[in-house]
Amino acid sequence: MDENKHSSDRKADAAMNLTEEERLLLEEADSQYIGTYNHTVDSKGRLVIPQAFREMLGDTFFIAPTRDLKAIGLYSRLNWARTRRRYAQLDPVNNDVLLFLEQFTALSFRDQECDAQGRILLPTMLRTLMLEDEKDLIVSGEIDHVRIMSAEKYYARFRQVQTDMSEMMKTMDRLRARELNL
16 A cells, blocks of 8 residues: 555644554554456456555465455465465365365466456366356455455345344344343
8 A cells, every 4th residue: 555645644643642452443444455446358368456456466466266265366475375375274174174275376377467357367277166257346345354256245245234134133133132241
């Protein structure tokens, strides 16, 4: 992110007399990938990545599956390493963990970068497996990575969330209540 933007944000935060906890919360929020954008893959398999995401990914990054293996993820180098380590530490002899790690690692591409127009070349294997060669895509922030999925699947997923919202809210209320009782 632009250093002038960070400087003005810090000045604004100081003027608000934030507590240390609040300042850390804002720093955490500033480091998260958020937002949703519509984009199209061109005939060569290139996709424009939103500027805000490009800045957070850094000069080189990983293109890999998302953790559910249903979409393409863009991970900063550090977030890819954290994700892989988190799963590797679950159970190093569990067949499900090993199979997941095998797929996640095999379908990961390191040292990726955007071209001068802010585009990435999506690996053919990932385009075929994760996007089923769809051209209309949604590029969305997922806190610690960027998710790329077909627009059709994204909208179907959103409609399912809307349908399930009542049950989801009940679950979240139970979790909040449990947290308060701890």
